[in-house]
Amino acid sequence: MKAIRRFSVRPVLPEPLRPLSDLARNLRWSWHPETRELFEAVDPEGWQATGGDPVRLLGTVSVPRLAALAADRRFLRRLTAAADDLHDYLTGPRWYQSRACGAAPARELPAAIAYFSPEFGITAALPQYSGGLGILAGDHLKAASDLGVPLIGVGLLYRHGYFRQSLDREGWQQEHYPVLDPHELPLSPLREPDGRPAEVRLALPGGRLLRAHIWQAQVGRVPLLLLDSDVEENEPAERGVTDRLYGGGSEHRLQQEMLLGIGGVRAVRAYCRLTGHAEPEAFHTNEGHAGFLGLERIRELITDGADFDAALAAVRAGTVFTTHTPVAAGIDRFDRELVARHFGDDGELPGIEVERVLALGMETYPGGEPNLFNMAVMGLRLAQRANGVSTLHGRVSREMFAGLWPGFDPEEVPITSVTNGVHAPSWVAPEVLRLGARQVGAARTEDALSVGDPAAGDRDRWDSVAGIPDAEIWELRRSLREQLVVEVRRRLYASWRQRGAGTAELGWVEQVLDPDVLTIGFARRVPSYKRLTLILRDRDRLLELLLHPERPVQLVVAGKAHPADDGGKRLIQELVRFADDPRVRHRIVFLPDYGMGLAQKLYPGCDVWLNNPLRPLEACGTSGMKAALNGCLNLSVLDGWWDEWYEPDFGWAIPTADGSGTDEHRRDDLEAAALYELLAERVAPRFYDRGAQGLPERWIDMVRRTLATLGPKVLAGRMVREYVERLYTPAAHAHRALDLSAARAFAAWKERVREAWPRVAVDHVEAGWSAAVSADPAAEGAAELGATLPLRVRVGLGGLDPGDVEVQVVAGRVGDDDRISDAQRVPLKPTAGPDTDGRWLYEGPLALDRTGPFGYTVRVLPAHRLLAEPAELGLVAEPFADSGEAAGMLMR
Template sequence: MKALRRFTVRAQLPARLSGLAELSVNLRWSWHTPTLELFESIDPALWVSGERDPGRILGEVDPDRLSALAEDDGFVRRVDELVEDLHSYLDRPRWFQKQVDGGADLPSGIAYFSMEFGVSEVLPNYSGGLGILAGDHLKAASDLGLPLIGVGLLYRSGYFRQSLTADGWQAERYPSLDPQGLPLRLLTDDAGAAVLIHVAMPAGRVLRARIWIAQVGRIPLLLLDSDIADNDVDLRGVTDRLYGGDQDHRIKQEILAGVGGVRAVRAFTQYENLPAPSVFHMNEGHAGFLGLERIRELRSDGLDFDDALAAVRASTVFTTHTPVPAGIDRFPADLVRLYFGDGGSGSSLLPGLDMDRILALGRESDPALFNMAHMGLRSAQRANGVSLLHGRVSRGMFDELWPGFDADEVPIGSVTNGVHAPTWASPRWLDLAERVAGRELMEEARGWEKLHEVPASELWATRNDLRGELVSEIRRRLRASCLERGSTEAELAWTDEAFSPDVLTVGFARRVPTYKRLTLMLRDPERLRALLLDPDRPVQLVVAGKSHPADDAGKALIQQIVRFADRHDVRHRIVFLPDYDMSMARYLYWGCDVWLNNPLRPLEACGTSGMKSALNGGLNLSIRDGWWDEMYDGRNGWAIPTADGVDDARRDDLEAAALYELLEKSVLPTFYERGTDGIPERWVDMVRHTLETLGPKVLASRMVRDYTVQYYGPASRAGHAVAADGWAGARALAGYRRRVDAAWLAVTVRDVEAEGLPDTPVLGSALTLSAGIDLGGLTPADVTVQAVFGRVDSDEQLHDVVTVPMTHRGPVDGVDRFAAETELPLSGAVGYTVRVLPHHELLAGDAELGKVAGPATV
């Protein structure tokens, strides 16, 4: 018979082992090897079958075993030492505290919103790279001591568990997760009752959610859960699964994440007696409605909509992970009206907010759609992409919000993603790093050059050991998958010899949207077969990844790989492993010699899996997209040439051929060319170079420091500036914006005069430009005027521009005159113009308002 409800009962811990409970609920264990080893030692077999879950160990271990361990003085001493170490980790000053003590002006708190968080496979609240990145962000923030709060949803079925049918088609199942069996605690009030947040729904209904807290080292992660008896049946299902359901289900999730998330932060800081965050960070547009909730809060404090928007923008950061418009969440405007409107012009969900103003924040070219990324950009003063290339792509993709500006002037910067080394580096590498340079090597961008002292033999032996561990794991998972697909034990003797610990191993594992081109390696099946079965220099290929349940095209790609890998002649050299998650990923990153990535450039925003491989001495073989575009240096792997400007089929043919060519002519010879000592000298040199040069660049600690210095600090200062003196700054900035909006159509460059230019100008020739500007009622202090020089193309467009500020020389005949003296900064066909931009000390930059005025005539 089937149980009505599932819940977890844990064993009563002996008093001497009470510290195990504390160690199990702080997810620092997920990246702290000594704590992991402690729990494994309780019951090694249960540790494996229980999927490395300390909470599950404590729930399922034999009580007699716990009693015996309580009498083991050595074990008790280890528990006490690790509890003391955890306390030290949580309490001692770290990088952030040292900056503040050194006088740095940094935020008092950051609220970091994401739709998914990949902290541990034990808490399956993630689907892919976005969630893993968010989890690594929290862990690095903890290591650095940032006062950060994570905010998301608790999905009762996670994403999904993947298996394969007999014919290789992806099948999904959705296990029901018990929050009480996870490393979570419930936020309660002073009387011990669960704190609930309330969000108004249409037809007078209310969506309620409780708040679970996952402690990620020093960082609390708030996860909202709607599956409570107080909700109607359909509202209980709002947090049922990640990325499931239709648009109606999706908008309810995003309202809960954004509006409910802000309310959860307020409740948490109140009951935990913590300072309110001074910065709000949206990790993608999914939580974009948080800006509306913060505007509502300020409206109730007496600010009008414009004042409140100015205040919210100043202290908000928006990160986009999407390189294509199709990846942006868009809702029908009528659906937004349904959830935010009250039947009139206002909002019942957010009282005090005008419906037209809400819709304007998400406006795009199609008035019938509401664009969540546009809302994120309009409600945040600072925005960024997640690699240098992605920053450029984003500036081009969103340039419609800044008309009149060249794409490279759009105010979207970039912070290249990073990965949390203690989570993703093998314990073997962690031990080696600690011995050579100290454990801080994995948290700081220094000391990596000391790896040059490690003998080649040790580097090679480490790589061989890790490849051997991966092969054992592949065989275990391959056997389990075959049984699940219908094979019998009698048919599976061959799996004991599948893969080899001595063969070059290539890994490809990620989500399976079509642009990542899972099957590019199959473009020429016979050529791939020859590579796999080469008698002298074989290659073996391990593939993994999940396709979205509604993406049949992605599932078809998986099926193609599975059917090829099922062939009897190659099945010992290529495998598709189902149910890709963090536990599988570690083995792949540790053991693969080469990490393959072949997306359609430039559709990979960052793609951090190759970074994790690099931290383990893996070499990347990748299209120059995302992070690899900026960090490839010719010695840390191989760049697959791209074939731009041809049709998709031809492009796939060309890039697949280039992939095969690199494997045949470069990768395999470098791996198999051995010295008399059996060591591939050139390969090990590349491994060493990868560790030394990529190691410090790919760290999540570097990423979080970049966010802190470049985004959180400025956002916090801007937020304080607009809040000072009873929001005087917000009112001043909003008033300025209204004046600019009203006057801007009349702002015009009336005339431009050039003096001093010789008949034959040369680079560096002196030039004086003077311009008459009609400011349309604005003052010279309200604007900045620039002389703009650039190379001129056949359409008279300027490129490679250089701007020179022009100073106000006073009014002449009713027109303000500005002038600049400069030297010609460019050679070749050069042109110039003059433009006017809004300027205010509380703007993040002069391009922020998206307004520019130039000459009245061409």
């Protein structure tokens, strides 16, 4: 029979062992090998049985074993050392405290930053993630902790997490939703002074109330606040709001995102009030799911006396928005009426007009859906600073959202990029760490992995891998491959047992994979654009690769499809059925239930990491970064981060056939053929090409180059430093500059500019051609390189002052369509005006600094010291084509 209630009965730790509780409750153990080894020593069998979870481990250790440990002087010395190390880590100055960043010391850094994400992948012991977005968020928090950045993480506590995956006999994905008890997780409740759980409340339509308690995880120095709606005071529907990650229908998802954004801000306020933590000066929205946080902050300011426009200006100034998707279908969009029903006097944020809320998310641009509320659009409208997660993704995002800034070319859209990074101490195998420690010293290795700042000298630490002997590198690679083989066999056996196979029919599992065979890994979520089954495109060629008598390859594949994505499930089934074939099942395996635990075995054990998405639909692709830090070589389409940092010295690029004239089936055929050719002609031969010492010297050299060149680039420490210097600090300064009075003035200025803008015009452009035209008769009147073209421009400002605008000449090379590329922008200065018609005269020189077809135009933009980008308001005035002006001119 089933229990009606579940709870844990924990032994009381003897006094000498009390520090174990503190060590278990701070998730730094998840990336600190010495602390994990200490817990393993408590009970090695229990450590394995609990999946390396200290909290669960301490709940199962027998009383006699605890008594023995309390009397074990050697264990107590290790415990004291671990506790002291954690104390030093939490209290000692880090990079942020020393102000050791590129900003001048006078540029005061933010007192605190709030970081909102719908999922966080910190450790498998806290399963609150589905894939790359959550793992990235977890690595962001860990790196912030290592650097001492005063971050506060905010998310939801999902009682069923995402889901556990298994396969049925036919290879079809099965989902399982284990119930998570917060008391059995490394969490503690945030409490009021009288002991009551701290609570946030949201109003729902029909007079309903959504309550949520706040749980806290401690990620090193960084608190992570998780909101939990499964509280007794809620009605059943409200209790289920935080049941599953990315589950339920539209209304369920909307309420989750309202709780994350609006409730999350209220949770941050409660946490700061109860702990004395500094209030955030910058708010970071990791993807659009948390976008409603801006609305709650607007409500706070309106409560303090601001009007909506002033509050919006102040909130935008201190907000950073990161978009992670290059696919419109990957953005949450809600029906307009559904959103309207949840706001206003009968829902949340009473006193704010529903139409003002809706206007922030509606797709009011060409090609937009007029009745859909777009969370990414709201995120961009509520944030003064926005970024993609790789250089290519930044470019894709500017094109994707260009409709929000009409009149501007995509390259001028105010979305920058900060390329993702990964938290090396979490992902680098202990054996790799030990090899690095022997070469450069343990302390220096840990610092380099945590911070990774080439400009600060860490480049030398990574270059030192050149001194590691070939034999040591190759011995390490084989050892890691062998460990992966053992893990694969264990997991494959368990998977087949779940699929219904008996012990007698599974003897073949012991022959699966070979520790001396080139091993390729592929593991990620399974949407169609990631092309899980591209490798199956020509099965005869794949068979040749797998079964080659001299240069065989073996593949380890893992991934989850969303429970509602039958197309993704069919892809998994197709691959599983191929891998079930007795001819190849010793060379290719699919491992279900891909998560952090499997990933930490998979990345180090593979020789090659395969990534073959549809370009440019991979925003970043951080799995390849984690593999690279373990000496695994990348074989990938030039997408995401690989497009940015690929070099032939340390990996391979899969050619793409992404031209507009190529249909998808032919494209996949061409790219699969290119992949097979790379594997057969370049990758496998290099792996098996042995030198005089029996070692693949050229392969080992590529491993070295991977570590030395990519190592400092792919670190989350580098990423977080960029966020601090380029986004958080400017956002904090803008936030400080916009007190209530300044916000009102800035909002009034915006309104005045918008009202006047239809009357702003460039009336006439006059160029002093004689000063630039060559005297050489053979040049036929072309301009001379190095000459200066004087410009005089007459502009109507529609009642605005010259201080409200900037008049620019935009110049550069032009193509056959007269489009300007590689543009330079030169401000012109007012020299006279206004005349009787209210026109102003602007003048300035244009330097002719490049040869070939060259052109220019003139435009007027709003200008204000509090604008982060000239395109921020989406306003621009340009001239009509002047019959006396040529669109382009030839220079030589």
